[in-house]
Amino acid sequence: MKQIIQSYKTGLIDIFDVPPPVCGENGVVVRTINSLVSAGTEKMLVDLAKKSLLGKAQARPDLVKQVFEKMKQEGIQNTLEKVFNKLDTPIPLGYSCMGEVIEVGKNVKGIQAGDRVACGGAGFANHSEFNFVPSNLVVKVPSAVGDEEASFVSLGAIALQGLRQASPTLGERIVVMGLGLIGQITIQLLKANGCKVLGVDIDPHKLDLAKVLGADEVCLTEGVIQKAAAFSQGFGVDATIITASTSSSQPIHDAGIISRIKGRVVVVGMVGMDIPRNEFYKKELEVKLSMSYGPGRYDDHYEKQGIDYPIAYVRWTEQRNFEAFLQLIAENKIQLQKLISHRIPFENALQAYELFAGKSNEPYLGIVLQYAPKQTLVRDPILISSQAISSHSINIGLVGAGNFTRGILLPQIKKSNDLKLLGLCTATGISAHTIGKKYGFKWITTDYQELLQLPEINTLFIATRHHDHGQKILEGLKSGKNVFVEKPLTIDEQELDSIQNYFLNNSITPILQVGYNRRFAPMVQEMKKQLGQQHMAIVYRVNAGPIPLDSWIQDPHQGGGRIVGEMCHFVDTAMFLAGSSVKSLFAQCVRSNDSSIPDEDNLNVLIQFENGSTAAIHYFAYGHQNMPKESIEVFAKHLAMRMDNFRELTIHYKHKSKTMRQSNQNKGFAEELQAFEKAVKSGIPAIPYQTILEVSRLTFAIIKSLQLQLPVNIQKPY
Numbered sequence: 001m002k003q004i005i006q007s008y009k010t011g012l013i014d015i016f017d018v019p020p021p022v023c024g025e026n027g028v029v030v031r032t033i034n035s036l037v038s039a040g041t042e043k044m045l046v047d048l049a050k051k052s053l054l055g056k057a058q059a060r061p062d063l064v065k066q067v068f069e070k071m072k073q074e075g076i077q078n079t080l081e082k083v084f085n086k087l088d089t090p091i092p093l094g095y096s097c098m099g100e101v102i103e104v105g106k107n108v109k110g111i112q113a114g115d116r117v118a119c120g121g122a123g124f125a126n127h128s129e130f131n132f133v134p135s136n137l138v139v140k141v142p143s144a145v146g147d148e149e150a151s152f153v154s155l156g157a158i159a160l161q162g163l164r165q166a167s168p169t170l171g172e173r174i175v176v177m178g179l180g181l182i183g184q185i186t187i188q189l190l191k192a193n194g195c196k197v198l199g200v201d202i203d204p205h206k207l208d209l210a211k212v213l214g215a216d217e218v219c220l221t222e223g224v225i226q227k228a229a230a231f232s233q234g235f236g237v238d239a240t241i242i243t244a245s246t247s248s249s250q251p252i253h254d255a256g257i258i259s260r261i262k263g264r265v266v267v268v269g270m271v272g273m274d275i276p277r278n279e280f281y282k283k284e285l286e287v288k289l290s291m292s293y294g295p296g297r298y299d300d301h302y303e304k305q306g307i308d309y310p311i312a313y314v315r316w317t318e319q320r321n322f323e324a325f326l327q328l329i330a331e332n333k334i335q336l337q338k339l340i341s342h343r344i345p346f347e348n349a350l351q352a353y354e355l356f357a358g359k360s361n362e363p364y365l366g367i368v369l370q371y372a373p374k375q376t377l378v379r380d381p382i383l384i385s386s387q388a389i390s391s392h393s394i395n396i397g398l399v400g401a402g403n404f405t406r407g408i409l410l411p412q413i414k415k416s417n418d419l420k421l422l423g424l425c426t427a428t429g430i431s432a433h434t435i436g437k438k439y440g441f442k443w444i445t446t447d448y449q450e451l452l453q454l455p456e457i458n459t460l461f462i463a464t465r466h467h468d469h470g471q472k473i474l475e476g477l478k479s480g481k482n483v484f485v486e487k488p489l490t491i492d493e494q495e496l497d498s499i500q501n502y503f504l505n506n507s508i509t510p511i512l513q514v515g516y517n518r519r520f521a522p523m524v525q526e527m528k529k530q531l532g533q534q535h536m537a538i539v540y541r542v543n544a545g546p547i548p549l550d551s552w553i554q555d556p557h558q559g560g561g562r563i564v565g566e567m568c569h570f571v572d573t574a575m576f577l578a579g580s581s582v583k584s585l586f587a588q589c590v591r592s593n594d595s596s597i598p599d600e601d602n603l604n605v606l607i608q609f610e611n612g613s614t615a616a617i618h619y620f621a622y623g624h625q626n627m628p629k630e631s632i633e634v635f636a637k638h639l640a641m642r643m644d645n646f647r648e649l650t651i652h653y654k655h656k657s658k659t660m661r662q663s664n665q666n667k668g669f670a671e672e673l674q675a676f677e678k679a680v681k682s683g684i685p686a687i688p689y690q691t692i693l694e695v696s697r698l699t700f701a702i703i704k705s706l707q708l709q710l711p712v713n714i715q716k717p718y
Helices: 041-049 053-059 061-074 076-087 153-166 181-192 204-212 221-231 250-258 277-283 318-330 350-356 403-414 429-439 448-453 466-478 493-505 522-531 561-578 669-682 689-708
Strands: 002-007 013-017 027-037 090-092 096-104 116-120 130-134 138-140 173-177 196-201 217-220 237-242 259-267 286-289 340-345 366-370 394-399 419-425 443-445 459-462 482-485 512-514 537-543 582-589 602-609 614-620 630-636 639-644 648-653 656-661
Touching: 002 429, 013 350, 013 429, 027 116, 027 138, 090 429, 096 130, 096 153, 116 130, 116 153, 116 318, 138 318, 153 181, 153 237, 153 259, 153 286, 153 318, 173 181, 173 221, 173 250, 181 196, 181 204, 196 204, 196 221, 204 217, 217 221, 221 250, 237 250, 250 259, 250 277, 259 277, 340 350, 350 366, 394 403, 394 448, 403 419, 403 429, 403 669, 419 429, 419 448, 429 443, 443 448, 448 466, 459 466, 466 482, 466 493, 493 689, 512 669, 512 689, 522 561, 522 630, 522 639, 522 648, 537 561, 561 602, 561 614, 561 630, 561 689, 582 689, 602 689
Parallel strands: 173 196, 173 237, 196 217, 237 259, 259 286, 340 366, 394 419, 394 459, 419 443, 459 482, 482 512, 537 614
Antiparallel strands: 002 013, 002 090, 027 096, 027 130, 027 366, 096 116, 116 138, 537 630, 582 602, 602 614, 630 639, 639 648, 648 656
C-alpha cells in the first residue's frame, strides 16, 4: 500500500510503498476513502522536521538537557549514536480520515466489515491507503454525513473539547482567536450553543469566511482589544478560546486584557504561554488547556487497548466527542463544505505540502485527499532490495524495531560479516519501510508469520514487547529457526513451562539465546576470569530510576513489571559470576504510601547459590539520575573488585591493585552477538538452556517471596 511519510531528520516528504497493517485484536483495518490535511497542525510538524539540527535543538531545549545527562552516564559516542538513530525516526502524516472497515479485531464490538467509519488519532488515522485504528478511535458515520465531512472528525473533536473546557452558557460573548479549520469549526459550535461570537485573525479572507459561517463580529488581530471592548459592551468577554498557532505569547496577553473579571481563557492551539500575572491575577481569570480530542488522549489503555471510561464518570471521551461532532453535521448545525479549499487525488498528495511550503501564493484551508475506490489489501512481504542470499550465513528475520533495536541491536548486527538482515517485521508499514531501507533488509512486512514461512531465513530475532516473546520463541523454534530474543524470555509461567517442555522433548534443537548482554561485557568477563571457581559474595546495586505507572513496562499483561522485565538481567549476571545455580532466595521491598512508585520497584534480593556463594541485588527506582546506574562489587579470598557502570573496573588482589577505564560504556552488546554467531555455527549454546530457564524461574520466585514475605527454595524441574 502507499502512505505519506516525512523524514524527521531531513524534512523530506514523499509517498512510499509500505506493508499494510495487520488487524490487532482491539481495532479494525480501514480502507481509506478520504483523509484531511490539517493546514495548522501538519504544517507545524512539517516545518519542525525541516529545521536544521540546531533548529530542532532550539525548538526542544528539554530534550537537549536529557542528551547532556545521558552523555555523563553512557559517554559521548554512545549517546550521539542513540540521538542520530532517534532523528531517523519517520513521521506518519495525517490524523483524521474516514473509510470502509475491511477487517475487525476479535475484541471489537458493534462494528462490522463494510461499515463507513470516521477515524482519529496521530499515528493511526494516517494519510495511507489502509490504516489499523484502535476501536476507541473509530466511530460509525451517520448516513446523513458525507465522506468528505466525516474526514473532519479529529479537528471537530479538538474544537468540541476546547468548547467543553470553556463551558459556555446561552447568551455569553466569546472571542475565538485564530480562524484556521479548528477556529472556524469552533465558531459554529459556539453559535449552535447560543453564544455571541467575535472571530479574530490576521487574514482578512478568514474573517470573511467566519462571517459567512455565523460569527457575529470579526476583526484583525491588531484591533482585538478595541473591538472586544465594544463587543462585550465594556464588561469584557466571558471567555476567549485561542485556536491560533504561533510561538508568540501575544494571544494570551490580549486574552487577559479583553476578559471580564472571572472570565475564562482556553488554549487549544500551540501558542506561547508567557502569562502576564498582574492582568490575570487582578481579574482572577481561569486558564485551561484543552487536551486534543478529549479524555482518553495519550492514555494507552484507552487508545490502544480499547478500555473505555464509564460514561457516568467521563461523559465526553475522545470517541464520544467524535460521535457528537458527526451528529451535529448530520443535523446541519456545522457547515464544512465551505472550509474545503482543495480536493486532491491521493497520488498527487504532495501538492498539498507544496502549498505549505509557499511555492505559490494560492490560499488554502481544508485540503481533502481522495483515494482510489476499492483498493485491494495485499499482505505479501515487500521486496526492497536485490541482495544475494548465502545459505552459509546467519540469515535473520527481525520482529520488532523499537528504540532499543534501532539504537543498539541493528547497528551491532550490521558490523558483523556473518549476520545478514533479510526480513523485517514491524507493527507499522512506515517503520518497516524506513528501517528496512536504512539497514538493507531484503523483505519487509507487518505480519511475522511471513518471516516464519520464508525458507531463506534461518534465524529469528525477537525484539517486541515482553508479552509477545514466549509464543514467538516457540513458533520460531518449531519452524526450525535459531532464536535470539531480547529479555525477558517470557512474562508468563505457562509459556515458560512450554518452552522448557520443548527442550525436554527434543534432543536436537535450534539455538535459543536471550539478550543477557551484561555477562558478555568485557569488564564482567574480566571479573569472572579473576574469580575462577572460588566462593564469593556479590553485591549488585542498580540505580534504575522510576518508570511511570502508565508505561507498558509496568502493565502486567504487556511488560510484566520490572522484576520479570529487567531484574532478569542482574540475576543472570550474578549467576554467571557465581558459576552456580540458585538454592534459595529471599526478597524484601520498600513499604510506603507513595503510590506513584510501586513498592516492588525498590527491593533487595538475597540469593544463596548451590556452591555456597551469595549475592545481594539491590534494585531501586528511588535515587537520583546523577548517580551511575550500576555497580558490582565482588569479594573472594584475597580478592576484591568493583565495577562502576561498565566504564571502570578496579581489582585488588594480593599486594596489588589495577584499574581499567574506558570513555564509553560497553555493556557487552557486540560480544553477545559474537557469542550467538559462535553458538549457531557450533551448535553449542552460549548460555546453557538450563540457565536461561532458571533466570526466568528466579524472577517469578522473587515475586513469590515478596508476596509471602518468606524465603523461597528453588526447585529444579529439569
